[in-house]
Amino acid sequence: MKRKSLLLFLTGGLAAILFLFLFNKGLDSTSSNTFCGACHAHPHAHSSLQLSVHNSNRSGISATCSDCHLPPEDQTVYYLTRKAYHGFHDLYVFLTRDMDEIDWAAKRTAEASKRFVYEEGCKKCHTNLFPTTLDALGAESHLKYVRDPENNSCVKCHLDVGHYRGEPVLATEQTEISDMELYTEPASVTTFENFTEKIPGTVVSFRMKAIPGGRFLMGSPPDESYRKADEGPVREVEVSGFWMAETEVTWNEYFAFFNATSSQGRKESETADEETDGITGATPPWGAPDQGWGTGDRPAITMTHHAAQTYCRWLSSVTGKKYRLPTEAEWEYAARGGTEGPYFFEGSPKKYESEGFRNKIFGADTSVINSYIIYQENSPNRTQPPTSVQPNPFGLKNMLGNVAEFCLDYYDPQVYAKYPKGIIKNPRGPREGLEHVIRGGSFKHTAKDLRIARRDFTRTQQWLETDPQIPKSIWWYSDCNHVGFRVVCENEPDETTR
Numbered sequence: 321m322k323r324k325s326l327l328l329f330l331t332g333g334l335a336a337i338l339f340l341f342l343f344n345k346g347l348d349s350t351s352s353n354t355f356c357g358a359c360h361a362h363p364h365a366h367s368s369l370q371l372s373v374h375n376s377n378r379s380g381i382s383a384t385c386s387d388c389h390l391p392p393e394d395q396t397v398y399y400l401t402r403k404a405y406h407g408f409h410d411l412y413v414f415l416t417r418d419m420d421e422i423d424w425a426a427k428r429t430a431e432a433s434k435r436f437v438y439e440e441g442c443k444k445c446h447t448n449l450f451p452t453t454l455d456a457l458g459a460e461s462h463l464k465y466v467r468d469p470e471n472n473s474c475v476k477c478h479l480d481v482g483h484y485r486g487e488p489v490l491a492t493e494q495t496e497i498s499d500m501e502l503y504t505e506p507a508s509v510t511t512f513e514n515f516t517e518k519i520p521g522t523v524v525s526f527r528m529k530a531i532p533g534g535r536f537l538m539g540s541p542p543d544e545s546y547r548k549a550d551e552g553p554v555r556e557v558e559v560s561g562f563w564m565a566e567t568e569v570t571w572n573e574y575f576a577f578f579n580a581t582s583s584q585g586r587k588e589s590e591t592a593d594e595e596t597d598g599i600t601g602a603t604p605p606w607g608a609p610d611q612g613w614g615t616g617d618r619p620a621i622t623m624t625h626h627a628a629q630t631y632c633r634w635l636s637s638v639t640g641k642k643y644r645l646p647t648e649a650e651w652e653y654a655a656r657g658g659t660e661g662p663y664f665f666e667g668s669p670k671k672y673e674s675e676g677f678r679n680k681i682f683g684a685d686t687s688v689i690n691s692y693i694i695y696q697e698n699s700p701n702r703t704q705p706p707t708s709v710q711p712n713p714f715g716l717k718n719m720l721g722n723v724a725e726f727c728l729d730y731y732d733p734q735v736y737a738k739y740p741k742g743i744i745k746n747p748r749g750p751r752e753g754l755e756h757v758i759r760g761g762s763f764k765h766t767a768k769d770l771r772i773a774r775r776d777f778t779r780t781q782q783w784l785e786t787d788p789q790i791p792k793s794i795w796w797y798s799d800c801n802h803v804g805f806r807v808v809c810e811n812e813p814d815e816t817t818r
Contacts, residue, residue, distance in 0.1 A: 657713030672767035693721035
């Protein structure tokens, strides 16, 4: 009896040892780069890892896929559950999706990385956040991370270290234009009607729409879905006629300004240098300002509110007209185009909102909204050329999408209530403030944030967190790629005939 019990004990022990051996062997083999690459069949993953600093470095240390894309193994339960989740998820995608149809570029953003890059994995290797080789900006950033890890992440500043993306290039040269003649004069405008502006010394032009003056109800009613407190109370506003650009300022337009005024090597300054070049423009950005999505007639992004205002001053100087950013009232009036609902087209936010319970299950008929707006559902997580959408009743494109837009006003959440009683004529917002109003949604937003009355504001400090320069740039946002701007031109009644 004892011999039988001993035999059973030894057999069970050997079986347990064999199971643990095979289990650990299985964990190791299913965590190798080769095994990961069997399902992750996108072409750039392996080669870009080999070229990255996680493999190609002076120390000779090479990270594996699982070092970054799984939590540390000593967190046993968490490690196993996440490994099982990612394994089954990736296998399902591999068997049911065409790898060539997946937008891999959309998954290479800081927002997307939160789903498959683990902070614990970063800190497993990078145990010392304050090495002697760390510069002042790095120390400041790491200290901020230590103090508030919930609102910061490693990939926010180090997005490019896992997979090499090539050296960023600032492409300020326009498309081949050898067969086009440079404009020598700006557009001549003598009547209040649509016109095409021409930037002298370039081949760049853009369309301006005549927006007739009128009255409208600014803000959203209390019963509008997804309404926020800063959208009311609703006020009756009257605006004078003005011209507004048909689309947001494009890269072609912005590069004309950059090439004419850029301050390479000069000290950052918020004032015009009248003695040298009339208007001192932007210093070169850190990295590719277009995010690699393309330039041309796509909307210009990543410039600061200060840069946008400087662009308007420059445009005014070269055309002889009065260009500026739109006031918040002008923007909403133009966006509505004479309508009064959440959008200038038919449909409600609840009908189009992808986050709604019913729409998540059954889907939503988005054919109408898709024809007017570039937003999260049809953008592939990047800006798009303006030709893909229809205009609003005033002939303006992408007022509610593609990129959000700077306004002239400082932001105040209670500004509507502070305006005097009665009809408010040409309001310009608070006299002073810290941040400026932003209007409209972007390629990142869903239907609820595309409503005409929705208000937002700049977040200057937050949008410059990863800027590696000291002092930080006054021209370019390092952490904001969804905001651009559109210009308006003031109508001078003495100079034009209505």
